[in-house]
Amino acid sequence: MAQIFPKWTNALPTILLIVVLAGGGAITGFFWYFGSPEYTDVGYQPVQPVDYSHKLHAGELGMDCRYCHTGVETGPIAGVPPTQTCMNCHTLVKTDSKKLERIRDSWATGKPVKWVRVNKIPDYAYFDHSPHIAAGVGCETCHGDVRNMEKITQVEPLSMGWCLDCHRNPAPNLRPASEITTMNYIPPANQATFAAQRIKDKKIKPPITCSGCHR
Amino acid sequence: MSVENTVAADTFTEPPLIKGNQTFASVTEIISSIVEKKPKKAWFVLFGLASSLVMILLGSIGFLVWEGIGVWGVNNPVGWGWAITNFVFWVGIGHAGTLISAVLYIFRQKWRTSINRFAEAMTIFAVICALIFPGVHVGRVWVAYYMFPIPNQMAIWPNFRSPLLWDIFAVGTYFSVSLMFWYTGLIPDLATLRDRAKTVLRKRVLGLFSLGWRGGNKQWKHYELAYLLLAGLSTPLVLSVHSVVSTDFATSIIPGWHSTIFPPYFVAGAIFSGFAMVMTLAIIARKIYNLEDIITLKHLERMNMVIMVTGMMVGYAYSMEFFIAWYSGNEYETFTFLNRAFGPYAWAYWIMISCNVLIPQLFWSKKIRTSIPLMFVISIFVNIGMWFERFVITVTSLANDFLPSSWDYFSPTFWDVSLLIGSFGLFFTLFLLFIRYLPMISITEIKGVLPQADPHYYENHA
Numbered sequence A: 001m002a003q004i005f006p007k008w009t010n011a012l013p014t015i016l017l018i019v020v021l022a023g024g025g026a027i028t029g030f031f032w033y034f035g036s037p038e039y040t041d042v043g044y045q046p047v048q049p050v051d052y053s054h055k056l057h058a059g060e061l062g063m064d065c066r067y068c069h070t071g072v073e074t075g076p077i078a079g080v081p082p083t084q085t086c087m088n089c090h091t092l093v094k095t096d097s098k099k100l101e102r103i104r105d106s107w108a109t110g111k112p113v114k115w116v117r118v119n120k121i122p123d124y125a126y127f128d129h130s131p132h133i134a135a136g137v138g139c140e141t142c143h144g145d146v147r148n149m150e151k152i153t154q155v156e157p158l159s160m161g162w163c164l165d166c167h168r169n170p171a172p173n174l175r176p177a178s179e180i181t182t183m184n185y186i187p188p189a190n191q192a193t194f195a196a197q198r199i200k201d202k203k204i205k206p207p208i209t210c211s212g213c214h215r
Numbered sequence B: 001m002s003v004e005n006t007v008a009a010d011t012f013t014e015p016p017l018i019k020g021n022q023t024f025a026s027v028t029e030i031i032s033s034i035v036e037k038k039p040k041k042a043w044f045v046l047f048g049l050a051s052s053l054v055m056i057l058l059g060s061i062g063f064l065v066w067e068g069i070g071v072w073g074v075n076n077p078v079g080w081g082w083a084i085t086n087f088v089f090w091v092g093i094g095h096a097g098t099l100i101s102a103v104l105y106i107f108r109q110k111w112r113t114s115i116n117r118f119a120e121a122m123t124i125f126a127v128i129c130a131l132i133f134p135g136v137h138v139g140r141v142w143v144a145y146y147m148f149p150i151p152n153q154m155a156i157w158p159n160f161r162s163p164l165l166w167d168i169f170a171v172g173t174y175f176s177v178s179l180m181f182w183y184t185g186l187i188p189d190l191a192t193l194r195d196r197a198k199t200v201l202r203k204r205v206l207g208l209f210s211l212g213w214r215g216g217n218k219q220w221k222h223y224e225l226a227y228l229l230l231a232g233l234s235t236p237l238v239l240s241v242h243s244v245v246s247t248d249f250a251t252s253i254i255p256g257w258h259s260t261i262f263p264p265y266f267v268a269g270a271i272f273s274g275f276a277m278v279m280t281l282a283i284i285a286r287k288i289y290n291l292e293d294i295i296t297l298k299h300l301e302r303m304n305m306v307i308m309v310t311g312m313m314v315g316y317a318y319s320m321e322f323f324i325a326w327y328s329g330n331e332y333e334t335f336t337f338l339n340r341a342f343g344p345y346a347w348a349y350w351i352m353i354s355c356n357v358l359i360p361q362l363f364w365s366k367k368i369r370t371s372i373p374l375m376f377v378i379s380i381f382v383n384i385g386m387w388f389e390r391f392v393i394t395v396t397s398l399a400n401d402f403l404p405s406s407w408d409y410f411s412p413t414f415w416d417v418s419l420l421i422g423s424f425g426l427f428f429t430l431f432l433l434f435i436r437y438l439p440m441i442s443i444t445e446i447k448g449v450l451p452q453a454d455p456h457y458y459e460n461h462a
Helices: A007-034 A054-060 A083-090 A098-109 A129-135 A139-143 A160-168 A191-201 B003-012 B024-036 B041-067 B082-106 B110-114 B116-137 B141-147 B163-196 B200-209 B217-250 B262-288 B297-327 B331-342 B346-364 B372-399 B414-437 B443-449 B457-461
Strands: none
Touching: A083 A098, B024 B163, B024 B414, B024 B443, B041 B116, B041 B414, B082 B110, B082 B116, B082 B163, B082 B217, B082 B262, B082 B372, B082 B414, B110 B116, B110 B297, B110 B443, B116 B141, B116 B163, B116 B262, B116 B414, B141 B163, B163 B200, B163 B217, B163 B443, B217 B262, B217 B372, B262 B297, B262 B372, B297 B331, B297 B346, B297 B372, B331 B346, B331 B372, B346 B372
């Protein structure tokens, strides 16, 4: 009986094996890289209604974050400042700047400026700023070097893995209360002993059970 | 040879498994011709029907994914409705296939040869139907992969102490081992078909799947060993899969679920329902393809006996649940069972009892267990009864839980029904395709149980 398959098909199983392994690797790699929040979420920088700069206000003018984000130490939400906060200065400074037109409109009409939300975790996860600040986690750890940002950009993936990385071992991220809003903070040489002491004093125990964040 | 000897032989040897004085050639011919000829009209009619039900299934899944599982009748206490009922039902159906093909193989029950191939096919298709339900019931199907232990951005594994994860392993293993077992059994037959093939395409396709089988001595030796090993691998699965499925219920603290009887009870039920499904299919296939000589009345009668025995096991489990509910003195347990039998779902409970416990008792009568129309009807009743068993277990325990203020009544919606019907459509579509393209009865194994296969066969003739 004549052979059903030509001779070259003998190589097919080997080729197939290579294709499957390489293809499987490529597909896994693709999703590993392009599917991760580090690729999909980090670097998100929406266009804001007002050309407001953190670099100018928090950096060059040296304002404290808590002047505007008043809720950050006391509650779950840091809060984006109302128009009134801007007008504390801008009734006097740059009163005729075109960039501030929206702010003046808002002040006149009483309608708030619609800032676009940057950092956002889904509603099924619970996040609260105040215990983090109280424990000594700086804004920089989660929001990056804001004082040098012209526009706010998301710098951390805010994924569950990211939260848990710190919750499982918060020590390297703890600072003294005075350094909470400091940018480019350099941990002291005795960070380990400092953190151990702080964890003991403040009984810091971040939740790693599901119901800690999914309430 | 003396006269008494002949009498003794007549009385004590079993009647032949295969009727109609078949030869090796006629067996090959009967079985292969089914897939080589153009299918009968009845096939097209059935296939048309079944595949339109598949359309309903796909449509329903599409709508479900679009809208979310709110389209089902599930409500606050009854979070597990028909989806889990259907899942358990279909997984259970599969068990008969494995029992017939693996356990009966190891016990050298030769009568299995006529039915094992399509019982195994049934297993595979039933598990496919079953897998749809856990797949879609998560609501957001695109994250169904969370069920598997895959490294992810959440930096957590699924809960290894949860039976829902064991389920993934149990059913996954079951599916892959069953598939391998079935395929291994198919190889020599595919080679037979390949050698009979006329067109190049057919030759090539069959040639590919028969993996270069030539039927040499050495190949048979390896083949037999591989088959035995796979049978050995499948055997514990008959017991493990449904035991694990039952722990989905049994590890919870809901009265009516939290019970150690569940694993054996579920396994018996699975075999019971599976045999009923094999009967339903075998009777139809046998009729359409005139396979009366190969699937004889004797095969059917034996399966009926299995149905009767497992039916009684299930009945025992039902009564034991009641006994324990009373004997434990636990008022919640007692309430749950009284509520099952006399509460809002009493109708479902009594359908279950009638179909699973009472009706199979008819098989005590030889007349009934050898009457094709009657056994067909009874097998259908058992299928219905076993579906209701899962419904009763799932829904009654949830609907009336510890907190009376949250009690509610579960009513299915259109989409519950369409998914169930659609899954039957998928099952039958796959089955019809199988009958059309693959030998539904194992040619090689049938030859093995022919009298000619006995090495001493020709001596007797001398």
